[in-house]
Amino acid sequence: MSNDIRIKKGLTLKLQGEAEKLLSDAPRSQVYSVKPADFHTVTPKMVVKEGEAVKAGDVLFFSKYNDAIKFVSPVSGKVKEIRRGAKRVILDVVIEADATDVYKEHGAKDSSVLSSEEVKQFMLESGLWPFVKQRPYDVVANPNETPKAIFISAYATAPLAADVEFVLKNSKEDFQAGIQAISKLTSGKVHLSIGNDDASFLNEVKGVVLHKVSGPHPAGNVGVQIHHVDPINAGERVWVVSPEDVAIIGRTFKTGKFDATRVVALAGSEVAKPQYYKVKIGAQVSSFVGAIQGNVRVISGDVLTGDKIAEGGFLGYYHNLVTIIPEGKNYRMFGWLPFKDNYIPSMSKTSLAWLSPNKKYRVDTNLNGEERALVVTGEMEKVLPMDVYPMQLLKACMAENIEKMENLGIYEVTPEDFALVDFACTSKIEAQEIIRQGLDLMIKEVG
Structure with missing residues (x-):
């Protein structure tokens, strides 16, 4: 029996270039990166030095303010470079990968027979803890606290978002094992939000409170789901884990190896063949995007919340989507006129976009205006x-x-x-x- 969440407010942006449900192994990237900036508020303390050999799962750095939270290498290889910015802030740790991975062995664990503290300790030691994020504040969770509940959103509504069920189709057992492990981290409930597809295997997941969500974006945002199920008050903590990270957690418990493989959707109007690729966290995006032609923007994540990737950039730690759209450097003459160049989705009826509700658009990065006074418009x-x-x-x-x-x-x-x-x-x-x-x-x- 599931609980329904029906969202009415919002807006689903229909864009060209949705990834076809075709999965391929991406060519192995020669270099990988772990970026401290992906872990907001974490100040890294380095464990490795440039030129040092590491195994997949070896600790690269830990949090300065909580040394129990460790961040590990997604692959085996050699630490090629520790890039620093202003005031010697660490920007990323670049690893030159071996041809095949050699894993640090943690030993397989059956979370069903472990205590809460033993599950937590295994996740901390194996580098799994950064997958657990905390609300409020959207930061890596504090392992010294206990959340009132854990939420997982398997309903994706962001523009061109990866299909969660397709992403997990080869990791069903890992996902269930991950649910079993993270359920030990709270005395409350584990909430799983899915779409209305009764045929989905997610309906059969055990150990969760199931919620069926419908509605436009941002209905898939876990924060919106928390708000409608169990709102957060001052002093309360809720933990959040993404569905594929749940599968990685389960896989690590089953094998004793930190396997950072994830399925990533390559999408966008400027992608010749949008599809899914199996890659490691932190891979150099060019390894599976290939040669990029034209004036485009490559985004790790979706067009609303993702990060712009420079040439030679890397996949974000939490992202399972890479989007490529045109760079908006063209000037729209008389673009302020109503009904002028109505080729972008809009909430306003001064654009003819509302006459084609099912049309998919080729959008660019133009701001279409300048920053102006903040006035009440609704x-x-x-x-x-x-x-x-x-x-x-x-x-x-x-x-x-x-x-x-x-x-x-x-x-x-x-x-x-x-x-x-x-x-x-x-x-x-x-x-x-x-x-x-x-x-x-x-x-x-x-x-």
């Missing part, structure tokens, strides 16, 4: 299906008013929940960045 509320006043919360974050931020629901939101606000708001403000700054302030002042 646009934000239409795309945020939460009992939150988005404009007032953004203003409170900008003013760094902690009391108002708490009263307006800062504990329930993350930047990705405001991704559609970025798209819909005519003021062109960077709402995700403002929310991230507000959350960072709360971490610093409240903890």
